[in-house]
Amino acid sequence: MSRLSLALKLAIGLLMVESIIELSFVSSMVAWLHRRASKGFTFNYDGSTYLLAGEPLNLMVDQGHTSNGAAGTAFVLIGLGGILGLLLRSWSRNKSGGAATFARSIYYLWVSVNIPAFLLTTGALAYVFAVTNAHEGQTIDVALAAGLDGRKYPLDNWTPQNWFSAVLGLDLVDARGDIQSHLSVMRGWQYNLIPLFLVQLCETILALWEFFDGRRQRKAMTHDEFVARNEK
Numbered sequence: 228m229s230r231l232s233l234a235l236k237l238a239i240g241l242l243m244v245e246s247i248i249e250l251s252f253v254s255s256m257v258a259w260l261h262r263r264a265s266k267g268f269t270f271n272y273d274g275s276t277y278l279l280a281g282e283p284l285n286l287m288v289d290q291g292h293t294s295n296g297a298a299g300t301a302f303v304l305i306g307l308g309g310i311l312g313l314l315l316r317s318w319s320r321n322k323s324g325g326a327a328t329f330a331r332s333i334y335y336l337w338v339s340v341n342i343p344a345f346l347l348t349t350g351a352l353a354y355v356f357a358v359t360n361a362h363e364g365q366t367i368d369v370a371l372a373a374g375l376d377g378r379k380y381p382l383d384n385w386t387p388q389n390w391f392s393a394v395l396g397l398d399l400v401d402a403r404g405d406i407q408s409h410l411s412v413m414r415g416w417q418y419n420l421i422p423l424f425l426v427q428l429c430e431t432i433l434a435l436w437e438f439f440d441g442r443r444q445r446k447a448m449t450h451d452e453f454v455a456r457n458e459k
Contacts, residue, residue, distance in 0.1 A: 231437050236313070238430035243306035245423045249298035252416030253291055256387060259409045267377055269400040270369075276400060277373040284379040287362075287386050290355040294416055297351035300344050301427055304337075309434070312337035338438045345431045352420040359417060362389045366396060388413045 264281035271277075315330035365383055372380055385393075391410045395403065 231433065231440060235309075235430070235433040235437050238426065238433050239306055239309045242423075242426050242430050243302055245419070245426050246298040246302035246306060249294060249416055249419050249423055250302065252412055252419060253295045253298070255412050256291065256409065256416065259412075260387070263402075263405065264409075268394060268397075268402050268406070270372075270397040271400060272369050272373045272398065275373070278377040279367075279372050279394065279397070280375070280377055280379040282379060283383070283385045283390055284381045285384045286390065287358060287384055290351075290358050290386060291416070293351045293354055294420060297344075297348040297420075298423065300347055301423065304340050305344050305427070305430065308337045308340070338434055341431045341434045345427050348420070348424050348427050352424045355417055355420060359386050359388055362386055365389055365393055367393045369397065372397075388417065 260282065267281045268279050269276050270279055312334040316334040319327040319330035319334075362383070362385060365385065367380060368382060371382065375381075388410065391406050391413065395406055395410070399406075
């Protein structure tokens with residue numbers, strides 16, 4: 228096994244680990260939103276206790292779906308697909324016939340999807356940080372929240388990270404530790420997109436590099452065989 232092939236396989240494995248981490252973070256956030264945050268939180272204001280709905284009226288979730296899609300694509304198409312494609316390429320080497328041609332086609336297909344999969348991860352990284360930063364520093368109107376009687380907070384658009392950061396700015400009766408813990412998870416899937424992007428960049432470069440290097444070697448072998456036949 229060449230060093231290039233070994234590096235590619237290691238990159239695929241690391242990419243799968245990063246993808247699982249990203250998927251786990253997003254899944255944990257979604258489960259907590261439905262299981263705990265949906266019940267709301269109580270807070271103190273002006274000598275009384277009020278209920279705040281766990282989610283605002285305008286909660287933005289597209290960035291979570293985008294991150295989930297990028298990580299899922301990286302794990303299934305690039306990770307599992309890469310394992311299958313490389314195995315089939317190895318099996319079809321020096322073989323001919325329909326089965327061998329089909330096996331090599333799977334490998335070629337895998338190489339071709341590396342670029343759009345990487346662009347999806349790049350787009351997810353840019354989108355998530357742009358949207359989150361655009362709503363950074365928003366605060367909850369406490370007087371308005373106190374008068375909602377548990378109805379969803381109607382002002383502004385919120386990402387999960389920014390909403391729960393604002394919730395922590397209230398005088399909460401309880402659940403502060405729980406919110407802080409899951410806010411860390413939410414920031415985790417946001418910032419985990421950076422290593423996911425870097426690992427997938429390396430994996431994509433290695434996949435293309437190995438593909439073109441293999442073509443160059445095959446052409447060189449074909450040329451040498453042609454020269455050898457002509458010399459005879």
